[in-house]
Amino acid sequence: MLDLGVNHFTGAIPRSLGNLRLLEQFVISQNDFSEDSLSKELSFIISLSNCKHLRRLWINENPLNGFLPKSIGNLSSSLEFIDATRCGIRSEIPSSIGNLSNLIGLNFATNSLTGVIPTTIKWLLKLQMIDLTDNQIQGAIPSELCYLLNLEGLYLAKNKLSGVVPSGLGNVTTLRYAYLNSNKLSSVIPTSFWSLRDILGLDMSENCLTGSLPAEIGNLKALVYLNLSNNQYLGGIPSTVGTLQDLQELALEHNKLQGLIPDSLKNMLQLRHLDLSFNNLEGEIPNSLQVLSDLQYFNVSYNRLRGPIPHGGPFTNFTNLSFLSNEALCGAPWRQPCTSTFQHESGTKRIVMIVLLASGSVILALVISIFLMRSKLRKKTLAPTQNLLLMAIFERASFHELRKITNGFSESNLLGSGSFGSVYKGIRENGIVWAIKVFDLQLEGAFKSFDRECEVLSCLRHRNLTKVIGACSSPDFKALVLEYMPNGCLEKWLHSNHHFLNMKQRLDVMIDVACGLEYLHYGYSTPIVHRNLKPSNILLDQDMVGHVCDFGIAKLLGDGESMVQTKTLATFGYIAPEYGLEGLVSTSSDAYSFGITLMETFTKRKPKDKMFTEELSLRRWVQDCLPDSIIQVIDVDLLHHEGGLVQRKIECISSILQVGLSCTTYVPEERINMKEILRVLQKIKLQFIKDIVP
Structure with missing residues (x-):
């Protein structure tokens, strides 16, 4: 064994390593070794092919910045582990990798690997873990991976993989962790996947997966981590998800899920992280979720939920950030108190709803017209004459009112200055405080800056972006009325x-x-x-x-x-x-x-x-x-x-x-x-x- 790991060694790795004929383990992890050959091929790997007893090769975390030799398959047939994490490798994975039939672990994470996963990987029948996370690998996930019936960890996240998930992976019953997130995978997760009863971690987030969540999801009894966020899932959350009693993290945010939050979630007593935000969920938050004593993170923001927010158990620790932008949630200290309106609709309300529905087509037409007008405005630079159209989106504010509430834009009301103007504090007669951003039109670019802020802010609605309340625009005066931030910058x-x-x-x-x-x-x-x-x-x-x-x-x-x-x-x-x-x-x-x-x-x-x-x-x-x-x-x-x-x-x-x-x-x-x-x-x-x- 030769272990030089965790030092500050530099320079090239000598080819004379091949003279160590009895070498079984070679470790140079966490150094500053590099490759200085003109071809940039990692020539020391070629020399190691003379070490016929080599079982473990750990070269991770070195700035090698080279190419894997096509002859990598000539390494010892006894080789069990290769770890080349964070080495700056910039080549494809050679097809000869399939010759290393005794490999148990293969780790090329966080490099710049290109090309596709070679189909010869099917010959690595003893492989238990393959990690290609954070590379630039393209193409489909090869169905040949389904031959690896000893595979426990499949890590292909943060690549450019496309196509469908091979259905045969559901037959790899040894699989414990499948991380395929942050790719371009499409279609649906194969039904065979839901039969992996011993899988512990499944991450398919940030892809283009569609369809609905099947009831068979409840078969994954051992699951501890499940992340299907940032996809295009439709339909409801199946009640069978409540049978995943060992699950600690469930992330379904940024999908198109509909229907109710299932009451069966109360059975997931190990749950610590639950994110259902940015969907189309309706109804009430089940009061039964108060029994989830281990729940540390909860987010149902940007849905259509209504009714009382549970107040016991873990909900005593959640703030308004967990419930933003819903239809009519109530009952928490930061929201309006609940009334019987949420429990029983009155006859008067039904009549109002009928009237609103009858006029819905007119309102919809108006909304579409405004949307089309704003879309056209975004596609070209705004001319001064177009400001009037854009101002219709904001509340109109007069110059005289702004001058009055800022005491004539006095220095005592000045909050700060920027590249294109100054911001003043203004207090209206009703006590509401505004922040008024006045553009200095003598400065080059001020007109363009005003137009750009109008263009951008008219399109955006987010709690962590400045909210525009109104605007004032004329040929010689331009200002934006913004939400006042009492704690400054x-x-x-x-x-x-x-x-x-x-x-x-x-x-x-x-x-x-x-x-x-x-x-x-x-x-x-x-x-x-x-x-x-x-x-x-x-x-x-x-x-x-x-x-x-x-x-x-x-x-x-x-x-x-x-x-x-x-x-x-x-x-x-x-x-x-x-x-x-x-x-x-x-x-x-x-x-x-x-x-x-x-x-x-x-x-x-x-x-x-x-x-x-x-x-x-x-x-x-x-x-x-x-x-x-x-x-x-x-x-x-x-x-x-x-x-x-x-x-x-x-x-x-x-x-x-x-x-x-x-x-x-x-x-x-x-x-x-x-x-x-x-x-x-x-x-x-x-x-x-x-x-x-x-």
Whole structure:
């Protein structure tokens, strides 16, 4: 055995390894070895073919950045394990891999593998685990995988796989974990899949799966984790799901599910995470769910639910964030009290409903007309004369009223200034407070900025984006009336001596921001790039909920566009490299800005802090200190003010900063997207609540 793992070795791996004829285990994990051959072929693997007793090959986490040799199948027939995770491998998987008939574990996760999964994999009859997660593999999942009757773990997530899930996989009764999420799989999950009675984890999220959830889902008695979110499932949630009594996490969000929440969920006593948000569910939340004492996360937002919110058991810990945008939920402290209206409809209500239905066609026609008009406006740059059409979407506000409620736009009412104008506080006669953003029309780009904010904000409705109440537009005056945020911006709370946010508050705010950006990127028909995310553009309402603001330079991506070029730059320090150097913006550039803001939030260091130079940036500083010296970068106030369980808090912040690093890689394609960012941060929060919060 030769074990050189977890060091700082550099340079090429010598070909003379092949002289070690009796070598059984070769370990160089977590070093800085690279490949310096001109062909970029990993030649040391070729040399290892002389080691006829080799059983384990661990080369993971080295920047090899090369190609797998086509002769990889010439390695020892005794080889049982290959781990090449995070090696920068950029080739296809050679078909000769099928020669390694004694392989038990094959791990090529987090590389840049291309091409398809070779069909010769069917000859690896002893294979128990294959991990190809986070690559660029295309094509269909080969049916040849169904020959691997000893397979326990199938990890193919985060690739570009398409087509259907092979029905034969349901015959691999040894399967315990199947993670096929974040691909382009379509059609329905084969019925044979629902016979895998011993499977523990199943993740098919973020695909294009259709159909309905079958009653046979209740056959998966051993299941602990089930994620079918972000697909196109229709129909109801089958009541048989309640028989999954060992299930701890059930994620069905972002589908088209209808009907009632089944009362049988009360039988899932191990359940800790339940997400049914962004569907079309109706009726009431079953009161029986109060018995789920282990439930830590619950979300039914953006459905059509109504009636009283349960108030016992785990529901005592859930906030309004779990119940947003439903038809008529009531009974919680933050909502209206329940009345008998929810239990019994009166005769008067029925008459009103009949009248509304009779006039429904007229209303529908009007809505469609407005929608078509707005769609046309989005497809071209707005001219000044078109502002009047767009203003119909907002409440009209007169110049005289705005001037009156801001005391003539006096400095005493000034909330802040931006690139294209100033924001004032205005108090109306009825006591309602507005924030009025007045554009300085003398500044170049102010007209365009106003039009762009109108265009973007008229299309969007999300709790974590600034809400537009009204607008005032004339040739010589333009202003937007916005929802007032009494707690100001995140920058104030991070860098003022008179304000402080604890760990949970900071994490909550960044999750709010991630929700807003995820909606911009994926929640609307046209992806929207914010382009100017930073702490000063994150506002906090009375409940300290974060809202993304300032869409003055936002960019709407056209049909099929993933990246566009612009001459308008945002704030240096927060913009992605490709944006600053070439003017290229995409949703990945927003992810970069989010990552920088995330690191600033937990280090309390601005990216343009005087300590940073050309050689040392905020990202480099954090990267160099992770994981062993992480305490050097953490905002000392976090540990000083909160006390207790310091080590667990350090571990939590370390995980958060690792997300920031994943957002800010130099190459845009290597950054994680906002869906993944949001999911990881939510999991970190769950762990934080479990380990730290009393």
